Amino acid sequence: MDLLDIDIPFDCRFKCWFCGEDSHQTIETKLSKPPSNYLVNMPICDECKAYQCHKEVNSLVKLRELIKDKIVIRSAKELSIGANWTELELQESDLNGSAFNGFKKSGWPMYLIAKDRVNFSGGDLCVDGIAIENISNDEKFEFDGLTFSSFISMLDYLSKSFSLNKGFLRKVLFVYGNNRTIER
């Protein structure tokens, strides 16, 4: 199988294509659409690679979906900070004690990092300036500034962040979900 040389914008040479974190390695995967018999080498960070999703799927779009879902699950704690507080509320909260002081200081930046990783989009794939695969995901689910690659992934986030029963939540969203976006 041949390897396609994907254009990587200069400022993204060392950026994980999946989450935007620093990357010093690449991962080989197949394209999802024709010419799907080609392999591409995508920059990936240590954390995204450690999720081991590449062992489960072998196409780029599927791989990105799985990685994004993993980020949501693994960052549940950080994401729930933004779900339950605003930055100002957190600063002005009367949480005291050394453990809470650390939380007040680093909680918001941790939330922003997790949020950026969830929302990051690596852009379309081009070879010599020609787009070869439009990898934008039509099936996007959004809630409170976060974009999820699947309904299940959004459910995971909501049930963890707001301590809600997943089965119940699924029913509510089917009834009240408005055009894939639900208002807080």
Ligand SMILES: [Zn+2]
């Ligand atoms: Zn990454």
